[in-house]
Amino acid sequence: MKIAFYGSSLLSAYWNGAATYYRGMLRELAARGWEVTFYEPDAFDRQQHRDIDPPVWATVVVWDNTPGACREVVARAADADVVVKASGVGVFDDELLTVFDHARPDALTVYWDVDAPATLAEIRGQPEHPLRRALREIDMVLTYGGGPPVVGAFEALGARMCRPIYNALDPTTHHPVEPQARFAADLSLLANRLPDREARIEGFFIEPAASLPDRSFLLGGNGWHDKPLPANVRALGHVGTADHNAFNCSSLAVLNVSRDSMAENGFSPATRVFEAAGAGACLITDHWEGIDQFLKPGEEVLVARDGREVAEHLAALTPERARAIGEAARRRVLAEHTYARRADEADALFRQSLAARRERSAA
Known part of the structure; x- marks a missing residue:
């Protein structure tokens, strides 16, 4: 066939x-x-x-x-x-x-x-x-x-x-690996710069970074080279898929920010959600209807309705809790979302x- x-x-x-x-x-x-x-x-x-x-x-x-x-x-x-x-x-x-x-x-x-x-x-x-x-x-x-x-x-x-x-998730390609210093950060985001997502990234990532000057932020993806960013945000440019596991495993938490239309329609988990969960990363995601169909908020994922809540999650997050959330997310996606x-x-x-x-x- x-x-x-x-x-x-x-x-x-x-x-x-x-x-x-x-x-x-x-x-x-x-x-x-x-x-x-x-x-x-x-x-x-x-x-x-x-x-x-x-x-x-x-x-x-x-x-x-x-x-x-x-x-x-x-x-x-x-x-x-x-x-x-x-x-x-x-x-x-x-x-x-x-x-x-x-x-x-x-x-x-x-x-x-x-x-x-x-x-x-x-x-x-x-x-x-x-x-x-x-x-x-x-x-x-x-x-x-x-x-x-x-x-x-x-x-x-x-x-x-x-x-x-x-x-x-494809567990043969996205899975836990040893952290790498070049991807170390408190919060990482992997997202190309697109017109219908840029404003949300400003609100959910750039503004929290500006409000937490003592924390480190990492931004991967195409198109950000000429975007004004706070001093504590490091922009990497394109991150190849071979590096996604290390990217997801090297920070305290990983952020997912949906495009405008995806957030409005809900029930649209990006590939990044499952890549991060498969690597055992602690995921913080913007809120969208249907997230609880894929991961349980508070236990398998942290959900934020705005940048202030992103900053609050990050400020309260300990390495132990981040590890527990990441491990719970990995168990869930391996069981139900491959x-x-x-x-x-x-x-x-x-x-x-x-x-x-x-x-x-x-x-």
């Missing part, structure tokens, strides 16, 4: 927060017998910043960022049993929707959204948006975040089915849907 997956990048996490999700999900689906081909464009300098080699569990096709190359890889959808177009490829997104037109009649067609709030905001004001037509014709929408508001919104736009397949569990959901959904379709065709 073959999956053709059209996404941003499997090989590079450079300006590509979905990479960890793609890798965790697709490796586990391959372990369940799926033959995965991932089609990614040579765009945004990602191929120059690869952080993994082509894996044995997927065939990766890197296509030139040209209309002709796009048409060529789109046509290959006819070879697959499941055809997946992910959101946010970043180039030729509308043209890539035609993969569904190339799918065989007996194939399953899936739009897999890794940023549902942004997608919904984009198409709400565009009655002729190409995705609107696609949603009414394909079999299902999967999202890596979003609860009832996201499901309801996609179904209102005509999707036959919408189901969240949430972010999770990509193996998520892939079981997707695998069953794909196989059941394909079997039902083929049974109807044979009747």
Whole structure:
């Protein structure tokens, strides 16, 4: 059984927060017998910043960022049993929707959204948006975040089915390691500078840092080089995935700050949440509805509604309590929130849907 997956990048996490999700999900689906081909464009300098080699569990096709190359890889959808177009490829997104037109009649067609709030905001004001037509014709929408508001919104736009397949942990890639002095801090944050998150990072990270001048803060991620920061904040720039474990294990606590739309919709834990928990880090997160579905506030995660509460959590946090929270979070995600569990959901959904379709065709 073959999956053709059209996404941003499997090989590079450079300006590509979905990479960890793609890798965790697709490796586990391959372990369940799926033959995965991932089609990614040579765009945004990602191929120059690869952080993994082509894996044995997927065939990766890197296509030139040209209309002709796009048409060529789109046509290959006819070879697959499941055809997946992910959101946010970043180039030729509308043209890539035609993969569904190339799918065989007996194939399953899936739009897999890794940023549902942004997608919904984009198409709400565009009655002729190409995705609107696609949603009414394909079999299902999967999202890596979003609860009832996201499901309801996609179904209102005509999707036959919408189901969240949430972010999770791959314990083979994200796990405890020895701390490293270069990542030592009281509070660390790993987040690219994005327009719809910058104000929240100012409130949840930069302002608490300014209010606690005797504590040390570490900021990793692209785009912060020209941002004015308090003297006790050290900006690292891009942190490759190979360093994420050390980054998460070397500070007293790790902060998660959601983008505006993710926080508003809730039920959208970022990959960073599970990466940090998998490393046994003490996580402080901004508040969003549904957090208790994934981690228990006060025991497995600390939740802050504003920067003042971030500062209060940090001021009261002892190494012993931080260790206890991190260990509890790791136990929880290993038990309930791994990509193996998520892939079981997707695998069953794909196989059941394909079997039902083929049974109807044979009747």
